[in-house]
Amino acid sequence: MSEQENTPANEAQLSQLRNEIDRIDNEICQLISERARCAQSVADVKKAALEAAGSTDPVVYYRPEREANVLRKAMSMNNGPLDDEEMARLFREIMSACLALEEPTKVAYLGPEGTFTQQAALKHFGHSAVAMPFSAIDEVFREVEAGAVNYGVVPVENSTEGVVNHTLDNFMGSNLQICGEVELRIHQHLLVSDVTKTDSITRIYSHSQSLAQCRKWLDAHYPNAERVAVSSNADAAKRLKGEWNAAAIAGQMAADLYDLKVHAEKIEDQPDNSTRFLIIGTQKVLASGKDKTSVVVAMRNEPGALHDLLQPFHVYGIDLTRVETRPAASGTWNYVFFIDFSGHIEDAIVKKALDEVGAKAADLRVLGSYPEAVL
Amino acid sequence: MSEQENTPANEAQLSQLRNEIDRIDNEICQLISERARCAQSVADVKKAALEAAGSTDPVVYYRPEREANVLRKAMSMNNGPLDDEEMARLFREIMSACLALEEPTKVAYLGPEGTFTQQAALKHFGHSAVAMPFSAIDEVFREVEAGAVNYGVVPVENSTEGVVNHTLDNFMGSNLQICGEVELRIHQHLLVSDVTKTDSITRIYSHSQSLAQCRKWLDAHYPNAERVAVSSNADAAKRLKGEWNAAAIAGQMAADLYDLKVHAEKIEDQPDNSTRFLIIGTQKVLASGKDKTSVVVAMRNEPGALHDLLQPFHVYGIDLTRVETRPAASGTWNYVFFIDFSGHIEDAIVKKALDEVGAKAADLRVLGSYPEAVL
Numbered sequence: 001m002s003e004q005e006n007t008p009a010n011e012a013q014l015s016q017l018r019n020e021i022d023r024i025d026n027e028i029c030q031l032i033s034e035r036a037r038c039a040q041s042v043a044d045v046k047k048a049a050l051e052a053a054g055s056t057d058p059v060v061y062y063r064p065e066r067e068a069n070v071l072r073k074a075m076s077m078n079n080g081p082l083d084d085e086e087m088a089r090l091f092r093e094i095m096s097a098c099l100a101l102e103e104p105t106k107v108a109y110l111g112p113e114g115t116f117t118q119q120a121a122l123k124h125f126g127h128s129a130v131a132m133p134f135s136a137i138d139e140v141f142r143e144v145e146a147g148a149v150n151y152g153v154v155p156v157e158n159s160t161e162g163v164v165n166h167t168l169d170n171f172m173g174s175n176l177q178i179c180g181e182v183e184l185r186i187h188q189h190l191l192v193s194d195v196t197k198t199d200s201i202t203r204i205y206s207h208s209q210s211l212a213q214c215r216k217w218l219d220a221h222y223p224n225a226e227r228v229a230v231s232s233n234a235d236a237a238k239r240l241k242g243e244w245n246a247a248a249i250a251g252q253m254a255a256d257l258y259d260l261k262v263h264a265e266k267i268e269d270q271p272d273n274s275t276r277f278l279i280i281g282t283q284k285v286l287a288s289g290k291d292k293t294s295v296v297v298a299m300r301n302e303p304g305a306l307h308d309l310l311q312p313f314h315v316y317g318i319d320l321t322r323v324e325t326r327p328a329a330s331g332t333w334n335y336v337f338f339i340d341f342s343g344h345i346e347d348a349i350v351k352k353a354l355d356e357v358g359a360k361a362a363d364l365r366v367l368g369s370y371p372e373a374v375l
Numbered sequence: 376m377s378e379q380e381n382t383p384a385n386e387a388q389l390s391q392l393r394n395e396i397d398r399i400d401n402e403i404c405q406l407i408s409e410r411a412r413c414a415q416s417v418a419d420v421k422k423a424a425l426e427a428a429g430s431t432d433p434v435v436y437y438r439p440e441r442e443a444n445v446l447r448k449a450m451s452m453n454n455g456p457l458d459d460e461e462m463a464r465l466f467r468e469i470m471s472a473c474l475a476l477e478e479p480t481k482v483a484y485l486g487p488e489g490t491f492t493q494q495a496a497l498k499h500f501g502h503s504a505v506a507m508p509f510s511a512i513d514e515v516f517r518e519v520e521a522g523a524v525n526y527g528v529v530p531v532e533n534s535t536e537g538v539v540n541h542t543l544d545n546f547m548g549s550n551l552q553i554c555g556e557v558e559l560r561i562h563q564h565l566l567v568s569d570v571t572k573t574d575s576i577t578r579i580y581s582h583s584q585s586l587a588q589c590r591k592w593l594d595a596h597y598p599n600a601e602r603v604a605v606s607s608n609a610d611a612a613k614r615l616k617g618e619w620n621a622a623a624i625a626g627q628m629a630a631d632l633y634d635l636k637v638h639a640e641k642i643e644d645q646p647d648n649s650t651r652f653l654i655i656g657t658q659k660v661l662a663s664g665k666d667k668t669s670v671v672v673a674m675r676n677e678p679g680a681l682h683d684l685l686q687p688f689h690v691y692g693i694d695l696t697r698v699e700t701r702p703a704a705s706g707t708w709n710y711v712f713f714i715d716f717s718g719h720i721e722d723a724i725v726k727k728a729l730d731e732v733g734a735k736a737a738d739l740r741v742l743g744s745y746p747e748a749v750l
Binding site (some may be wrong): 010013014017018020021022024025026027028029030031032033034035036037038039040041042045046048049052068070073074075077078079080081085086089090091093094096097098100101104106127131132133142148149232234253254256257258259 | 384385387388391393395396397399400401402403404405406407408409410411412413414415417418421423424427441445448449452453454455456457461462464465466468469472473475476479481502503505507508509524609628629631632633634643
């Protein structure tokens, strides 16, 4: 692939298009600067308001509900050709750069570097944030509590990594708020190469975690195939070129990279195989119009207790998105329930429902209302 | 830090500013879409030209020299408040998204994930590229040669990682071109905390690589301080809070994150402590106006040979940016020299100089001309 020659006519067309792009870039550049100046003015107004009120609190520049709305607007305005996720990603980066003018957002995440949690932190805060890895979930909590960072990012739902409980347990001993959530969707496919005889697959390569995530599907569809755990899904994909009787479990990226075909898609046992992360902080987030609320409820373990507890949500038509049961740390109550539902704590029906839940429960704590993951 | 109250007057100001930001966002969104459509038109013209010429070559969408110029323009147009690097970063992401519409750029880099090389790959290609880690430099070369990826990213200059030679040696057995370079600047500072008695520093924490990078400076300034290698620079920075007689070597990010003071800045022994990476591919890159060229020259080891060899560069006023000497792989020639200089292979004086160098050398191969790292 060497330099490609064009005819003069092509060259003229290309040159015209490139001038057009230069003009557009010029305008984009000016608009981004203008946006950054507006963001500075917002900061100035906030600072002046705090000073006038005689407050010495730090100014809160980052407003999750406002960012969620900017992203939602960008996605709804977008008519292509970029897809909505890409457009939102670009706006995330623009906001991240504008925000960093005032104060680079400091974020602690569960490390090490290169993990999905880092990816989640950067997806949420953009690349102008200062994100630092910590080796344990409770360290992330501690950094936020101590005020050394503005926010923390911790995984909360991932069936295979087994860290969910640890995150939930940390909330029991902490006053931190949930300020947001991030979702990374992870789909696994069965990939084959040009040389694969798909009737004769006797060996399936993947990382052990991915094999585990697709165990039931494999039991049903390839009960007799040998499952070979290798160092990464990319490594699994790479092996297919030389083996006519092998397939690999990996994501779309590996399929693209190695020119493999998707023989069966989304084979993960849990259909919604996304990893979910929470943004933790000290900030109460205003309603964005499409929010979630997380609460933790302590109860005695009596027959029908949970059913009874959830009744008000049903009555008020509030959509429960998740319920987790955990043994209580202290001996007083048998169980605590972590409940996620749609709506914001300031919504009238949410208030009513929580009043009723609170009356039934031994203890009720709101962990936070926050914008639903935008993309 | 709870929700901050504003007076009605403040609220009115904020609301006006936010409306202004929404209007700007609307325009940016439309311009980005318009730019993406232009990029699609460029692709269409290129495809049509290839078809008209009866060529079955893949269309080359990614043009390093064009991207370098877009970034340079964005930086020169920029009048703040964002700094030039941030503005260029945003344009990198916009171009990355537009390019991915045609064909997501596939990039192999020296892994694992979370390394500086990954950072370099994403800095250069933006986050819409598909970047996959490989565990060895020659694997990255092989992936590019096999056409499984469009580009590779390998480190070429980093005194402590010791991988330079391995990358250079790979070029000797390969026909790949250098299509670009990326620089990541890495500065080390001596950090102290509020409680540090700077006259009494007897212990200095850092990662072993950072301690090595600052060895001479430490020998000169803290010959008697104990040097303690810890797992990361962040870890080093974190330890300072409790120890009045300790300092840490780490970067600005750690100083920001842990509210530490820079007691001595840029203490790395090599003043230009940046890690440099090469983009390798099969593409010859056109001149961007500010380019570098890399060549490899084989010579017999005679007295004065190198001096003689470099003479033409001096005569034509060509700036040498780097010369590396490596033993030749084959027994025929004693040494090969890797030479980097300013200018593009299509420049008249570069042609003349290389003609003269070629006449003196046993062998001369141009590894590539490519845009100088933009930021």
